[in-house]
Amino acid sequence: MDLPDGKAGNPPERTRSVRAGKFSKYLFYALGEIILVVIGILIALQINNNNEKRKERAKEQAFLREINLDFKSNKEQLDSIVAFNKISYHAASRLLAIMKTFDPNDPKITEANAHFADSIGYYNKLTWRNKSFNPKNGTVEALLNSSSFDLISNDTLRRNLISWKDVLSDYLEEEEFGANFLFYEYGPWVHLNFDPDSDNDPDNVKALFSKAHRNFIYKRAGDLNNNITAVREEGILTMINEIIRLTEHASHD
Secondary structure: OOOOOOOOOOOOHHHHHHHHHHHHHHHHHHHHHHHHHHHHHHHHHHHHHHHHHHHHHHHHHHHHHHHHHHHHHHHHHHHHHHHHHHHHHHHHHHHHHHHOOOOOOOHHHHHHOHHHHHHHHHHHHHHOOOOOOOOOOHHHHHHHOOHHHHHOOOHHHHHHHHHHHHHHHHHHHHHHHHHHHHHHHHHHHHHHHOOOOOOOOHHHHHHHOOHHHHHHHHHHHHHHHHHHHHHHHOOHHHHHHHHHHHHHHHHHO
């Protein structure tokens, strides 16, 4: 059978329309499936991100609780050292005042003030004792030396933790001056000038009231006062209190 002119080999218009419709539906469904897959991936990523954030938040809170406990312990220890040094400073001041009422070269003056003799021994022991600050730094060091430090979200706390080592070092340097004086200056002098096996040795009495010993006591009183004021001037107690405040909420979570 002959085909109409101009129609040979060409599909009818209706056939092309049907095919176009099927392709459009296929494209629509394909796009729909792609969109659903993308939405599913985004939802999964969001859920995963939320889970990671919760884990990071939990880790941060754990670190904050440890820091809070460490610095409460540090505050308690530092307060104890300040009280300790204040007693020793008072003892040094009293020792110097009492020693002025004695004169080894004038028995009458010494005898008249004999009731102060026991006080001299008591205050002398308090003057030369020593106590050093040994803070807990494990949690802070672990954070600063690892990527976990990025978990700390509070900028003020981050700055304080970074600065803590320098502030602590400045304070400990003041303590070290006093300790070095005790161990490397006063200690050797005591070994050379006092007989530990004889309480009534005239040489012991002479050394006790000597100009050198009084100068040592003045130096010790100055070091103790510097240690006490350094707590405030170096800002160590202020920083400890601030770190405790910034981590306090975590200790109750």
